[in-house]
Amino acid sequence: MLDPLFPSPLHGRLHIFVSEKASGIGEDINLIREMLIVKPIEGGCLCGAVRYRASGQPYGITHCHCRTCRRASGAPFVTWAGFDTDKFTLIKGEPTSYASSANVVRSFCGKCGTALTYQRADLTGSIDVTLGSMDDPETLTPEDHTWTESQLSWISLGDQLPVYPRERKVE
Ligand SMILES: [Zn+2]
Numbered sequence: 099m100l101d102p103l104f105p106s107p108l109h110g111r112l113h114i115f116v117s118e119k120a121s122g123i124g125e126d127i128n129l130i131r132e133m134l135i136v137k138p139i140e141g142g143c144l145c146g147a148v149r150y151r152a153s154g155q156p157y158g159i160t161h162c163h164c165r166t167c168r169r170a171s172g173a174p175f176v177t178w179a180g181f182d183t184d185k186f187t188l189i190k191g192e193p194t195s196y197a198s199s200a201n202v203v204r205s206f207c208g209k210c211g212t213a214l215t216y217q218r219a220d221l222t223g224s225i226d227v228t229l230g231s232m233d234d235p236e237t238l239t240p241e242d243h244t245w246t247e248s249q250l251s252w253i254s255l256g257d258q259l260p261v262y263p264r265e266r267k268v269e
């Protein structure tokens with residue numbers, strides 16, 4: 099059952115905020131995060147028509163095995179990192195958008211097709227970005243696997259990360 103105040107995003111990225119607010123130390127943690135940020139993340143599509151920059155601490159980094167991510171990307175699963183929307187900037191070109199669900203918009207390069215972002219209409223303060231489109235995906239570390247109830251049988255997970263049948267569970 100979803101908490102109406104904090105609806106669970108498909109990729110499970112909101113939960114950090116929930117626990118911080120609950121513990122009353124969210125402001126301090128955000129301050130520390132800002133201090134730790136040294137280098138923005140940049141990325142873009144295969145053909146180079148679309149480029150972006152994201153700053154701030156990414157959160158909810160997950161391998162999503164849901165069917166929609168699979169079909170949208172053409173890959174067995176997609177790895178996402180959440181950013182505050184105001185810290186995500188397009189620096190070149192304009193991606194094409196597609197509403198993959200009633201309240202979900204995905205963006206991709208209209209020329210080469212690279213999947214770029216995922217955003218929920220009811221959570222406009224946050225945007226998920228594909229690690230595969232980043233210039234240096236190795237700088238981020240995935241936290242878990244989500245929507246594994248849709249995981250393909252020939253994908254074998256050996257990374258010991260937490261596994262969630264659907265979205266990440268709220269503590
Ligand atoms: Zn492109």
Ligand SMILES: [Zn+2]
Nearest residue numbers: 162163164167
């Ligand atoms: Zn997904």
